[in-house]
């Protein structure tokens with residue numbers, strides 16, 4: 001008789017221990033979920049304050065926070081892509097702005113909440129990049145055009161400096177490279193000397209070579 005009692009006592013205490021370890025596991029799981037939720041909340045707060053900074057004109061401070069958020073997440077939501085693009089535009093990092101704004105438009109299409117603003121900023125950044133290129137060409141022209149005409153040697157040809165002879169121009173981007181046909185050498189990969197000198201002077205127009 002006392003053996004049976006002992007058996008039941010052992011059985012009961014075993015069940016209690018099992019129940020306790022089960023609830024321990026649940027507690028740990030709950031703690032982990034709480035921690036993750038807390039992390040998400042903190043990230044959301046950081047993103048919200050970065051967005052406020054972007055809209056108030058605090059672009060340097062916004063940049064720092066946006067970089068923190070980008071580092072902490074696994075995949076970039078479209079909203080973040082838009083604000084990184086917008087902030088890059090105001091920091092005059094126009095190529096960066098073009099990349100991120102294009103990404104936003106790719107993700108959300110014409111129905112995106114920020115579509116209109118994204119397109120407007122994108123155009124402005126594109127114009128700014130063209131101007132930068134123009135200034136660079138003019139600087140090159142100052143060095144060569146006034147006193148020198150470059151001798152291209154007996155062949156009279158020079159490997160196209162725009163595409164390095166490949167006939168393809170590669171623009172590096174955050175989301176992969178963009179390829180386009182070189183607009184200066186008519187897919188030949190070289191320029192005749194006259195065109196080469198025009199290019200150096202900033203006078204060679206796209207698709208106008210010999």
Ligand SMILES: [Zn+2]
Pocket residue numbers: 160161162163164165166167168182183184185186189190
């Ligand atoms: Zn070329």
